[in-house]
Amino acid sequence: MKKYAIYIGILVIGLLLGWVIFGDSPNKETEHNHNEVVETNQMWTCSMHPQIMQPEPGDCPICGMDLIPADGGSDVLLADQFKLTENAMALANIQTTIVSKGNVEGNTIKLSGKIAENEEANAVQVSYFAGRIERLDVSFTGEEVRKGQLLATIYSPELYAAQQELITAGSLKESQPDLYKAVRNKLKLWKLSEIQINQIEETGKVQENFPLYATVSGTVTEKLVEQGDYIKQGQPLLNIANLNTVWGNFDVYENQINRFKKGQEVLITTNAYPNKEFKGKVDFIDPILNTKTRTVTLRVVLNNMDDRFKPGMFVIANIEGSTSNNDEVLTIPVTAVLWTGERSVVYLKSNPDQPVFEMREIKIGNQIGNEYEVLEGLIVGNEIVTNGTFTVDAAAQLQGKKSMMNKEGGKVVTGHEGHLGMDNNSVNKENDHTNMNERLIVSEKFQEQLKAVLHEYINLKDDLVNEDSKGTSESATTLLNNLSKVDMKLLSDIKAHSHWMSLEKEIKSSATSISKTSGIKIQREYFKHLSSHLINAVQLFGVNEKVYVEFCPMADNNKGAYWLSEEEKVINPYFGEAMLTCGEVKQVIE
Numbered sequence: 001m002k003k004y005a006i007y008i009g010i011l012v013i014g015l016l017l018g019w020v021i022f023g024d025s026p027n028k029e030t031e032h033n034h035n036e037v038v039e040t041n042q043m044w045t046c047s048m049h050p051q052i053m054q055p056e057p058g059d060c061p062i063c064g065m066d067l068i069p070a071d072g073g074s075d076v077l078l079a080d081q082f083k084l085t086e087n088a089m090a091l092a093n094i095q096t097t098i099v100s101k102g103n104v105e106g107n108t109i110k111l112s113g114k115i116a117e118n119e120e121a122n123a124v125q126v127s128y129f130a131g132r133i134e135r136l137d138v139s140f141t142g143e144e145v146r147k148g149q150l151l152a153t154i155y156s157p158e159l160y161a162a163q164q165e166l167i168t169a170g171s172l173k174e175s176q177p178d179l180y181k182a183v184r185n186k187l188k189l190w191k192l193s194e195i196q197i198n199q200i201e202e203t204g205k206v207q208e209n210f211p212l213y214a215t216v217s218g219t220v221t222e223k224l225v226e227q228g229d230y231i232k233q234g235q236p237l238l239n240i241a242n243l244n245t246v247w248g249n250f251d252v253y254e255n256q257i258n259r260f261k262k263g264q265e266v267l268i269t270t271n272a273y274p275n276k277e278f279k280g281k282v283d284f285i286d287p288i289l290n291t292k293t294r295t296v297t298l299r300v301v302l303n304n305m306d307d308r309f310k311p312g313m314f315v316i317a318n319i320e321g322s323t324s325n326n327d328e329v330l331t332i333p334v335t336a337v338l339w340t341g342e343r344s345v346v347y348l349k350s351n352p353d354q355p356v357f358e359m360r361e362i363k364i365g366n367q368i369g370n371e372y373e374v375l376e377g378l379i380v381g382n383e384i385v386t387n388g389t390f391t392v393d394a395a396a397q398l399q400g401k402k403s404m405m406n407k408e409g410g411k412v413v414t415g416h417e418g419h420l421g422m423d424n425n426s427v428n429k430e431n432d433h434t435n436m437n438e439r440l441i442v443s444e445k446f447q448e449q450l451k452a453v454l455h456e457y458i459n460l461k462d463d464l465v466n467e468d469s470k471g472t473s474e475s476a477t478t479l480l481n482n483l484s485k486v487d488m489k490l491l492s493d494i495k496a497h498s499h500w501m502s503l504e505k506e507i508k509s510s511a512t513s514i515s516k517t518s519g520i521k522i523q524r525e526y527f528k529h530l531s532s533h534l535i536n537a538v539q540l541f542g543v544n545e546k547v548y549v550e551f552c553p554m555a556d557n558n559k560g561a562y563w564l565s566e567e568e569k570v571i572n573p574y575f576g577e578a579m580l581t582c583g584e585v586k587q588v589i590e
Contacts, residue, residue, distance in 0.1 A: 044069060080358045081350050082399045084392070089355050091439065094388035096349050099378050101330055109259060111298065111317040112581040113250030115309045118301070121242035123216040127231050128191045131156030134209050136227040138238060143220045145240060152212045152237065162187055163206040170201045191215075218242040221311075243311075246304045248280060250317050251295040251579065255365060260285060260319070266300050267318040270309075277318075278302060293554065293579060314580065330378060331371040334584060336386045337364065338393060338404045339553040339560045345404055347392045349383040357385065357392050359402040390549070390587055440499070442541050446490040451543040452482040453507070457534055458566055460514070464527060464573035465580070469520045476515035483508060499540055506533040524574055528561045535564055538589055546590055552583035562586070 044054045044067040057067050084094070131154040138151055145151065165183045173180035187197050200207070222239040225231060248268060252260060260282060268278040284299040300317065302309055309315075338345050344364050350356045362377030378384070385392050396403035460475035483504065491497045510530035514523050538547055548565045555561035555574035563573055570583040 080402045081356050082358070082396055082401045084355045084357070084395055086355065088391070088395070089388075092388040092391035094355075094391060095386055096383050097333060097336070097386040099330060099332060099374070099382040099384060100380055109256065109319045111250040111252060111319065112579075113248050113298075113315055113317060115302075115311050115313040115315060116247045116249050117221065117241045117243065117311050118245045118247050121218070121245060122221075123218065123240045123242070124236045125151065125214060125216070125238040125240055126234055126236050127154065127212060128189070128233065129154070129156045129159050129210075130231060130233045131159065131210075132230050133225060133227050136225070138220055138223065141220055141223055145214045145217065145220060145238075147214055147217045149214045150211055151214050153209045154212055154231070155209050159190065159210050160206060160208060162190070163200050166197065166200055167204050167206070212237075214240070216240055216242070241311075243307065243309075244303075244305050246302050246309045246311065247283075248300040248302055248309075248315055248317065250298045250300070251293065251582075252285075252298045254289060254294050254296070257285070257296060260298055264319065268300065268302065268315050269318065270313060270315045272313060273308065278308075294558070330374040330380065332374055332378070332384060333386045334370050334372055335586070336384050336389060337362075337372060338389055339551070343404075343407075346378070347385040347389060347396075348378075349385065352383060357396070359393075359396055359404075360384075388587075439542055440493065440496045440540055442493075442496055443490050444544065446487065447542055447544050449482075449486040449490075450537060450541055451545065453479060453486065454534065454538060454543055454547070454564065456482050457530070457564065460527070460530075461563060461565070461573045462571075464520070464524060465571050465576055467520055467576045469518050469523060472520070472523050473515050473518065476511045479511045480508065480515065483511065496541070500537075503533050503537045503540075507537065525556075527563070527573065528556060531561070531563045535562060538564065542589075546588060548585050549587040549589065550583050551586045552579075554579070554582055 044057050054067060059065065060067060088094075133152050134155050135153040136151075137149075137153075138145065162183070166187060169176070169180040169183040184197055188194075218240040219242075220238050221241045224236050224238060231237070248266075262282050262285065264282040266280045266282060268280055269276070280300040280302045282298060283301045284297075286297040286299075289296050298317075332346065336346050343361055345359055345361050347357050348360045350358050360377055363375045365373030365375050393404050397406060400406075456475055456479040460472055460479060463469075463471035463475050486500075486504070488497065488500055488504075491500055507530060510526050510533065513526040514530065517523050517526065535549055545566070548568055549562060550565050550570055551560060551562050552572050552574055553560045555572075561574055565571070568585055570581050570585065572580055572582045575582060
């Protein structure tokens with residue numbers, strides 16, 4: 001009995017120990033399974049349409065592509081916020097800057113302008129008597145003439161008769177002095193000198209062909225007559241400009257007007273003399289604003305005794321700028337600002353630890369060097385995007401957030417990370433030139449074929465700069481020929497294939513319209529659309545060379561327009577010589 005009691009005791013103790021050790025397992029297993037369910041609560045999205053979020057795999061309701069697992073994270077973003085992937089941030093080289101106050105006094109403001117003739121020193125050489133030009137001694141425009149130099153020889157019946165009157169009146173000057181004086185004064189009004197008049201009177205000979213002498217010194221800028229022409233009294237013969245001084249006319253935007261005053265010192269540079277600076281002073285500020293360009297003309301008088309400056313030459317004015325007061329002002333880099341008509345927007349990094357962004361409308365003041373004054377919309381300490389701004393804007397557009405092209409936008413979404421992509425709808429937006437895309441991997445052969453299209457596009461751009469409508473049409477035709485040689489079979493990826501089909505259609509449509517149009521103004525409108533889609537193509541596929549995306553805020557009736565360039569220097573195809581250097585580089589596509 002004692003033996004059995006020991007066995008029973010051991011059994012009871014074993015059961016108790018087992019209950020203590022394993023009795024809680026079902027609860028733990030239940031808890032473990034519950035956690036596993038939570039951890040595997042995977043959301044699914046579309047690589048082409050990141051706004052699609054579903055709790056289970058399937059097809060995208062927009063494009064039909066297979067959904068992919070969305071990145072983890074259940075952060076709830078505010079209505080206007082969106083998030084980018086670290087990969088997208090690195091690919092687009094997105095950089096941010098902390099907004100701070102900076103004393104902009106002493107910063108240099110650069111203005112673009114042209115050399116023009118000094119109108120105050122211009123003169124028109126006229127004939128003071130009617131007749132026929134027997135010989136013209138000025139043979140070409142640009143010729144230098146001196147005061148008193150023989151310009152032409154003129155046969156004048158009126159002057160011939162007046163000389164005979166002088167000879168007759170000379171014999172009667174004692175008896176009829178008034179008649180004698182009247183005849184002499186008549187010849188003086190025709191700009192004959194006392195020496196010429198006395199010579200006629202003394203010799204008693206009448207000159208049939210009379211010399212015409214220059215009354216001013218300068219450079220002949222225009223010949224208004226030719227040898228053998230009949231001219232009237234007072235008719236202009238030559239335009240003569242004195243180029244010892246010239247004007248530098250510069251365009252000043254209306255938000256910069258208050259920075260300039262008469263007498264302000266200016267340093268002038270020009271590509272003709274790259275290592276030299278020339279001093280001048282502000283002589284005149286036009287009181288009337290040009291409503292088309294939204295600029296006023298600032299005039300600088302330049303000494304040109306050594307004939308360095310030629311009318312029509314492009315020059316840059318460097319003016320030491322200062323704010324309207326001496327207080328420190330809030331400034332941001334010009335690369336941070338996107339223009340859309342009258343609106344100026346930047347992208348604010350909402351979370352310093354995560355790539356979360358939102359659009360912010362701001363009001364800017366004057367541009368000083370590479371900085372804008374900020375009047376409203378930002379405070380010290382805000383972190384804004386200063387490089388890759390277009391990429392961030394594209395992500396905002398794709399996620400339905402407030403963006404440069406979408407003033408409203410805004411909806412609460414779960415914090416999945418944004419995808420930089422492009423769907424067919426965004427391709428077809430006429431002004432959707434800001435859509436940046438993750439670079440797709442394609443063959444070098446395809447890139448070379450796309451590069452041939454780009455190079456002809458550059459020729460077309462240059463034709464627009466030179467306002468050569470015929471050349472623009474011819475370049476568009478050649479571009480279409482190069483476009484037809486791009487082999488879509490080289491694109492094995494379905495996504496790349498789909499993108500190229502949409503882009504090729506738009507590029508072809510715009511180029512065809514340009515080739516069939518002769519008006520430069522209409523060609524520039526189609527060029528805006530062509531540029532939009534070709535920018536997207538170059539961003540998406542690459543061309544194995546550095547390309548610059550440039551922007552002019554005043555093009556397209558102040559809505560702004562973009563173009564591609566192979567050089568960093570801005571040469572504006574939307575205005576030509578009217579505003580050749582208007583614009584700035586907005587992105588570099590490596």
